[in-house]
Amino acid sequence: MPPLRGHDPAEIVAAMQAFRSGERPSTVMGRIAKGFSDDETRAIAAWLAAQR
């Protein structure tokens, strides 16, 4: 699994949305992404992007 720290937040948001819609196939991420709103997804992405 690729580490998420320091990733571009827009990429993370796009990936989460694609997992949520099923457009991007996954094992578990689709099930988890469905638990978060767009606002929450953006907050997660911003936090991850700020980590080193």
Next chain:
Amino acid sequence: MIPTTRRAFLSGGALAGFAALLPAPALAQGKAHIVVLGGGFAGATCARALRRANPRFDVTLVEPNAIFTACPFSNAVIAGLRAIEAQRFGYDAIRNDGIAVVAEQATAVDAQARRVTLRGGGTLDYDRLVLAPGIAIRWNELPGYDEAAAAVMPHAWLAGDQTLLLRRQLDAMADGGTVVITAPANPFRCPPGPYERASLIAYYLKKAKPRSKLIVLDAKDNFSKQRLFQNAWQQLYPELIEWVSLSNGGKVVSVDAKTRTLVTDFATYKADIANVIPPQRAAAIAQIAGVADGTGWCPIDPVTFESRLQRNIHVIGDAAIAGAIPKSAFAANAEAKVCAVAIAVLLQGETPAPPKLINTCYSLVAPDYGISIAGVYHPAGGQLADVEGAGGVSPIDAPADFRALEAAYAEAWFRTITAETFG
């Protein structure tokens, strides 16, 4: 992962940076002493998360064992697929984070005086206490199952010597033997655990002792990932595993260690190996501290994990009543982070925002066959509840490469969480 974390982490950092400019009460709070009891996935994660939330916090982690032995993946040790050493972790890295690790047993908690007493007679005063004690076995709740019986009929539900005992018994058993696993009623640590264990023991028996049989005597009619397990058993271990549900007389009402006999209301089972997974409760210090209720578990506030029974004491991990969240290492780690941030916010005199937590539990049905259950949770109606529409189990009809991927992710998860907690 937890959206509210970001704000709290940022404000925690700001408090640390500008502590000198803040009025006196806030300065005092910056030097708060937080004591964490229990160095498992919940406690060790929380100690570290507290220091991240506010580097000015004095954090003491009280854990009598110098080495932690992890339960996740210990079923692979039992099946001879993994060395116990891969389950063992020390506390050096946590010490290096500036956390005081005290290798003692806590014997008393005075919630009024906010003081912990240690077995050696020493005391620790705290501003906030985090209890992460894990589970204890309810000895004799199942008649005949006491500590002496566990030396013959291992529970192997606290990883370590018990894990190795069950492994040795399987090694020594003759081909054609009968292994009986008893599974308890809810709630208990690791809901899919008994069924992963049955799967991996069956994997070993099929290879090494193919004329043997495995019976699961269950005090329940339903269990976690049931369809996925049963589907896989039919595919991989037909005729080998027999699951006896509560309705079919699966509830064990007494055991006799001398004869390795297990008695239900309908039948008596004579086992070559009996793995009794007994009823459980929060570990003893939870009762001593007055945070456990009549169920033996600890009711908590779903936003802060503060005890509903004692102020300034938080309970996380398997000991807590966390609503829909199962008792898993993944959940313990998530609860620990939420709790740490909540404590940092509370000590600033502010109100923590409602959190969202994730859990994922992987189970191995065979070394290259993984299945999972996931959930997202939020406070609702005073409890932690499922976020509707999220979570669920692996697809029932997934191809072999999907199962292999989940088995690989299970291992990756273990490496990641143990590195984050202890590395």
